[in-house]
Amino acid sequence: MDFHDSLQACEATAEREGALLTELSKRSELSLLERRAARSSLQIVIENCIGKSRRILKHHNCPIVPKSGRDAVSFLYECGVLEDALYQELSAAVGFRNAMIHNYMNFSEEILERMLFERRWEVLIEYLRRRPELTPTQVHRIENFFL
Numbered sequence: 001m002d003f004h005d006s007l008q009a010c011e012a013t014a015e016r017e018g019a020l021l022t023e024l025s026k027r028s029e030l031s032l033l034e035r036r037a038a039r040s041s042l043q044i045v046i047e048n049c050i051g052k053s054r055r056i057l058k059h060h061n062c063p064i065v066p067k068s069g070r071d072a073v074s075f076l077y078e079c080g081v082l083e084d085a086l087y088q089e090l091s092a093a094v095g096f097r098n099a100m101i102h103n104y105m106n107f108s109e110e111i112l113e114r115m116l117f118e119r120r121w122e123v124l125i126e127y128l129r130r131r132p133e134l135t136p137t138q139v140h141r142i143e144n145f146f147l
Contacts (some may be wrong), residue, residue: 006052013048014128017041021121030116035109038116039100045124046097049073049090056081057134060142069094072146079141089123090133106136 001009002131024030024038050069053076058065073094077087096115100106115121134142 003055006055010048010052010117010128013044014125017045018125021045021116021119021125023120025116030113038092039112042112042115042121043097043100044145045121046093049124049127050094052128053090056134057142057145060134060139062142062145064145069097072119075145079145080138081132081142086123086127089120090127093120093124099129 020037022081024034027034046086047084050072053072054065057075059074062075066075070091073087073090
């Protein structure tokens with residue numbers, strides 16, 4: 001899959017998962033099935049945000065494409081591609097995803113519902129929809145990025 005195909009796949013995911021999350025966020029209370037659907041949908045959205053971040057770095061010839069989602073987001077921030085607010089939201093989302101996946105026994109369903117009902121996922125959907133338009137300076141920073 002080339003870069004433009006992956007961007008289209010991100011947009012399609014944003015539409016599909018955004019519609020589901022919108023529907024779930026209208027509920028006053030979630031059943032177990034709906035909570036699991038929200039959890040799965042949020043995981044898909046966050047993982048697509050991580051994947052998109054990695055693809056941007058790879059597409060622009062970053063010498064190091066990180067495996068860690070947090071690092072991928074941090075690299076884009078350090079190169080000036082992500083503004084502060086978006087960087088903060090993406091970083092928080094990656095942490096949320098890690099807690100969801102790796103800390104099943106202690107994961108708080110209240111946080112899941114708060115994220116859903118406060119619609120904190122909307123910024124992630126917007127990130128997946130947005131086509132990256134990098135300046136020559138940003139591309140240069142990515143091409144020459146070193147830890």
